[in-house]
Amino acid sequence: MSKLKVISEKSVTNNSRIVGLLAQLEKISTESSESDTARHVTSKILHLVQSQEKTRKEMTTKGSTAVDSLLSTLENMKDLQTTLNILNILVELVSAGGGRRTSFLVAKGGSQILLQLLVNASKESPPHEELMVQVHSVLAKIGPKDKKFGVKARINGALNITLNLVKQNLQNHRLVLPCLQLLRVYSANSVNSVTLGKNGVVELMFKIVGPFSKKNSGLMKVALDTLAALLKSKTNARRAVDRGFVQVLLTIYVDWHRHDNRHRNMLIRKGILQSLKSVTNIKLGRKAFINANGMKILYNTSQECLAVRTLDPLVNTSSLIMRKCFPKNRLPLPTIKSSFHFELPVMPVSGPVAQLYSLPPEVDDVVDESDDNDDTDLEAENEIENEDDLDRNFKNDDIETDINKLKPQQVPGRTIDELKMYEHLFPELVDDFQDYDLISKEPKPFAFDGKVRGPIIVPTAGEEASGSVGLVRTGVALKEKVPPPDREAGEGKPASVGAAEDSRGSDRALQQQLDGQTRAVPSVSGGSSDIVKALDRITLQNIPSQTAPGLAAGLKKDCGLPLTVLTCTKACPPHMATCGNVLFEGRTVQLGKLCCTGVETEDDEDTESNSSVEQPSVELPDGPTLHDSDLYIEIVKNTKSVPEYSEVAYPDYFGHIPPPFKERILERPYGVQRTKIAQDIERLIHQSDIIDRVVYDLDNPNYTIPEEGDILKFNSKFESGNLRKVIQIRKNEYDLILNSDINSNHYHQWFYFEVSGMRPGLAYRFNIINCEKSNSQFNYGMQPLMYSVQEALNARPWWIRMGTDICYYKNHFSRSSVAAGGQKGKSYYTITFTVNFPHKDDVCYFAYHYPYTYSTLQVSTPN
Secondary structure, eight states: OOOOOOOOOTTSOHHHHHHHHHHHHHHHTTOTTOHHHHHHHHHHHHHHHHHOHHHHHHHTSTTOOHHHHHHHHHHHOOOHHHHHHHHHHHHHHHHHHHHHHHHHHHHTTHHHHHHHHHHHHHTSSSOOHHHHHHHHHHHHHHGGGOTTHHHHHHHHTHHHHHHHHHHHTTTOHHHHHHHHHHHHHHTTSHHHHHHHHHTTHHHHHHHHOOSOOSSSHHHHHHHHHHHHHHTTSHHHHHHHHHTTHHHHHHHHHHHHHHHOTTOTTHHHHHHHHHHHHHHTTSHHHHHHHHHTTHHHHHHHHHHHHTTOGGGHHHHHHHHHHHHHHSOOBOOSSSOSSOSOOOOOSSOOTTSHHHHHHHSOGGGGOOOOOOOTTSOTTHHHHSOOTTOOOTTGGGSOTTOOOOGGGGSOOSSOSSOHHHHGGGTTTOGGGTOOGGGSOOOOSOOOOOOOOSOOOSOOOOOOTTSOOOSSGGGOSSOOOOOEEEOOOOTTOGGGSOTTSOGGGHHHHHHHHHHHHHHTTOSSOOOSSTTHHHHHHHHHTOOOBOOOGGGOHHHHHHHHHHTSSOOOOOOOOOOOOTTSOOOOOOSSSSSOOBOOSOTTTOOOOSOGGGGSOSTTSOEEEOOOOSSOOOOOHHHHHHHHHTOOOSSOOOBOOHHHHHOOOOOSSOOOOOOOOTTHHHHHHHHHHHHHHOGGGOOOEEEEESSOTTOOOOOOTTSOEEEOOSTTOBOOEEEEEETTEEEEEOOOOTTOSOOOOOOEEEEEOOOTTOEEEEEEEEEOOSOOGGGTTOOOEEEEHHHHHTTOOOOEEOOEEEEEEEEEEEEOTTTTTTOTTEEEEEEEEEEEOSSTTOEEEEESSOOOOHHHHHHHSOO
């Protein structure tokens, strides 16, 4: 349309001009005969609106009657040119003003007037093209701001008008484009989507979308957005599946992926994926996607997009579709009910425990519980205006793509003044720890030359340590020389240790004694670093308690019992003497795999005879000590537990101390969740690469652990241990399944288990696959705890945070609605972490948090 030239008058300001023109328009709108004048006035207003932002603001400010005058003229005036001028004015207002001006127009009743104008204009044959373009453009802008727009359009009969325009003008892209934009707005209402689907809108969309072409990419983008909105209706999604359009979408996507080398059409590619995401909301769509080899297609294309960071939206959407279509499986267990059952003294027949155990194992079987069998016309009976995405259950709500959100907030949620009441509980609220020179790394081992030169001052636990040894407030000195153990005296050697293991066994005993003094190794630089280095190389010596009176007295001060070496009934290697002592009366209890042989040290010099080494005796400081191991065993004997434990875990037997270095929050690398999920999807695509071998199973007491050297050994048969089953997935990857709470079929978050048989230099991945929480601190920098026996024997008896590539996400294992208490689609979550073990054939323990057994509580509680 040619723009009318308006001659500006210099003596009149812009404000007064627009006010005067609007006043003229308001007067003319009541007189239909003044069409020429109306045409002239609206053309002047259009010129001002197109050229001046100030005019646009003034017309849409609160209290202005400009929009009322325009809409009134539009409703009453039948002149075509005047109508076009007003429509162009409205397009300018809503295009440049954002949501506020659009809402302003809706509030003035613009939706109803424009829809009526559309209906009236459609009665002409043929309809005026320019009028249709403009009215569809305005409606497409204001429709999303009107909550009742879908109902208004359906009542006025505007749905079929727009649809028929598209059918009759497929080659007229200028007219089709705004029509498709308005169809997208109509489709936000599910009833409208069903109505349009019955009139062939889905088939029509597939006539517009097609293989890669450099022409009309804008129209293709809008058509795909419209199609994705339409396919959110289950009825339309079924129609698309029945006509084979899932395969068509995959073919189109592959074609655009191959030809869009410069990634200029990412929005079109994402639009295709959005349509696939909508159609796979139903079970038939997911089945069609699998049958069309969609998993492999999207996996391969997404892997090719990883190198380009700007294509992350494509990778994330592909991941969502693949996760949604991954067949839901039940956990590889005979039942998800706990392996341990405790008969309650009183168990009501109608109670939850009785009902739980009366359910057959088949109730755990998972089926696709999509409501695809509902009446196809049900959507037409329930009008839900502007409903949310129907695939809300399939959103990647467990995926955090913004790494900055994973970092802890530096500003507390409440002011410091409000938190002062908690100062006595949390000193970190007022102390500035930035001034402390804390060790951020674990101290390196010190090359011990065979003698301990003293005196060495060791600070006690819980006390402040400074950079100078002289500033330590409390400590002990290694002041007495202890004669070497008498190898000829039979009473000086425990029965559990053979002659060939005198050196290693004695290392262990002395370290148990020394551990009580090293509750807090100095965590500062300067002279105290020498203390750490010296303590690191003091080995565990098997010195009888009577040869270390200073230590025995110190232990008795705290526990009342001397610390001796635990014996066991484990079968020892041929070159070892047999351990003949029974720990428990009535049942045998073992101390792990190293109770006899110890751990091979990396330095052969450590195993030399100790006869030439002056062994120190230490006097117990005033601070707390590690518990007495003999006392702990006596307590364990009397601890009753539903599971029949047969072993004592090393951390519980030896005790442990806090790590003497600062533990930092782990920063998660970008894309680690996405990578782990992709590796899980590989299980379905490349099934031949999966080992799927059970290596630990509590439900099968007759199961024998494989003896291959490259397989890790697992164990959880000790107090507070929790690990039910382990499956080797790949060579160094294991799926771990936790046991639910006793008399329950859920609550799987706590884990505590033992691992052995590892090789250093290899990355082992552990996946705990039956967690239930929707999110976890493992997504925000938390790491699992690990306790190494060999590190403990080297004077480092503490739990440390260990693991890399840690994340927490929803997996493809699920529970039936009956097993989940009536909730549909209850999925499990995976904790995954990777560990590189520092020592060969070590025995390591992993835990969710610091274990604190009931027996430890009994030891710690004074009588």
